[in-house]
Amino acid sequence: MTSIDVQDLTKEYGATRAVDRLTFRVEPGRVTGFLGPNGAGKSTTMRLVLGLDRPTSGSATLGGRAYVTLEEPLRHVGALLDAGAAHGSRTARDHLRVLAASNRLPGRRVDEVLEEVGLAPVARRRVRTYSLGMRQRLGIAAALLGDPRVVLLDEPSNGLDPEGIVWIRELLRRLAREGRTVLVSSHLMNETASFADHLVVLGRGRLLADMPMRDFIHARVEPSVRVRTTDGAVLRDLLARHGYDAVEREDRDDGGGDGDGSGGRWIVRHARVADIGRLVSGAGLPVLELAALDGTLEQAYLDLTAAETEFAARPASPSPIRPQEV
Numbered sequence: 001m002t003s004i005d006v007q008d009l010t011k012e013y014g015a016t017r018a019v020d021r022l023t024f025r026v027e028p029g030r031v032t033g034f035l036g037p038n039g040a041g042k043s044t045t046m047r048l049v050l051g052l053d054r055p056t057s058g059s060a061t062l063g064g065r066a067y068v069t070l071e072e073p074l075r076h077v078g079a080l081l082d083a084g085a086a087h088g089s090r091t092a093r094d095h096l097r098v099l100a101a102s103n104r105l106p107g108r109r110v111d112e113v114l115e116e117v118g119l120a121p122v123a124r125r126r127v128r129t130y131s132l133g134m135r136q137r138l139g140i141a142a143a144l145l146g147d148p149r150v151v152l153l154d155e156p157s158n159g160l161d162p163e164g165i166v167w168i169r170e171l172l173r174r175l176a177r178e179g180r181t182v183l184v185s186s187h188l189m190n191e192t193a194s195f196a197d198h199l200v201v202l203g204r205g206r207l208l209a210d211m212p213m214r215d216f217i218h219a220r221v222e223p224s225v226r227v228r229t230t231d232g233a234v235l236r237d238l239l240a241r242h243g244y245d246a247v248e249r250e251d252r253d254d255g256g257g258d259g260d261g262s263g264g265r266w267i268v269r270h271a272r273v274a275d276i277g278r279l280v281s282g283a284g285l286p287v288l289e290l291a292a293l294d295g296t297l298e299q300a301y302l303d304l305t306a307a308e309t310e311f312a313a314r315p316a317s318p319s320p321i322r323p324q325e326v
């Protein structure tokens with residue numbers, strides 16, 4: 001199995017330390033989301049892993065080997081770093097055929113990956129006529145060409161239409177199921193939440209988090225419960241007697257209640273759905289609605305990176321944050 005190992009990695013550009021003593025491992029068989037604010041060092045780290053730049057110190061290896069020592073590297077590692085990398089005057093098919101030939105890959109792989117990324121019908125068009133999303137698909141085709149064990153994708157959803165976004169999500173999940181090592185950078189938190197199992201988060205070149213996505217969210221966003229019963233006042237007193245901090249939330253649609261005289265929904269902070277359900281039904285109150293409010297990756301991420309964002313356009317959000325009251 002091929003992991004990516006980043007060990008004490010540092011990269012300086014003049015006075016800028018883009019990557020700062022970074023150590024983490026990307027394991028096979030899962031999708032690792034690579035997150036961090038603009039300028040955090042994600043692309044630089046990927047470039048160092050791919051041997052496109054030399055570290056100032058430390059190392060980045062694939063299955064224990066530096067990229068530059070790999071023969072026919074596309075057979076080991078596929079990467080999408082810059083969707084504009086293909087030559088505009090070439091057709092997509094020719095672009096891939098050149099790549100395949102230089103890595104001694106069979107020509108049939110070109111047609112297979114063009115089919116896989118949905119570009120087969122336009123494969124003979126020049127790349128300069130491609131839209132951003134089509135170029136992105138071509139970059140992904142190039143990454144998959146050598147059937148590699150390791151896949152690194154920098155912002156793969158960039159420019160993709162909704163169908164393309166669903167497609168990339170399913171592709172990433174499948175690559176992980178096949179036991180490949182998949183590292184994907186993104187600024188789209190909902191997207192990342194839909195495909196990542198694990199997260200590596202950077203801030204100003206340093207490692208801020210390296211953990212399962214679920215743990216990352218649970219550690220930062222307090223769990224809450226949404227509940228509605230036939231009698232809001234009785235519910236409020238009951239919850240208060242048991243020490244729960246609950247607030248009534250006006251319904252957005254009709255300004256309160258569902259026409260059944262029950263009042264609005266209550267959001268109970270620091271609560272688990274089983275505890276609130278037991279309490280309310282134990283008191284004999286009919287439950288009209290009961291739901292766990294899970295924190296989102298976006299909330300957890302913003303909480304962590306608020307202090308790390310070099311180019312923040314607004315003040316940091318208060319902490320701790322609550323799940324979205326949807």
Ligand SMILES: Nc1ncnc2c1ncn2[C@@H]1O[C@H](COP(=O)(O)OP(=O)(O)OP(=O)(O)O)[C@@H](O)[C@H]1O
Binds near residue numbers: 013017040044045
């Ligand atoms: N070739 C370079 N020369 C000088 N500085 C660079 C170079 N490449 C990156 N940097 C600097 O290194 C830091 C990290 O940049 P990097 O592109 O790795 O961040 P990133 O996390 O990928 O950001 P983004 O999310 O905006 O793509 C930034 O301060 C950037 O300006």
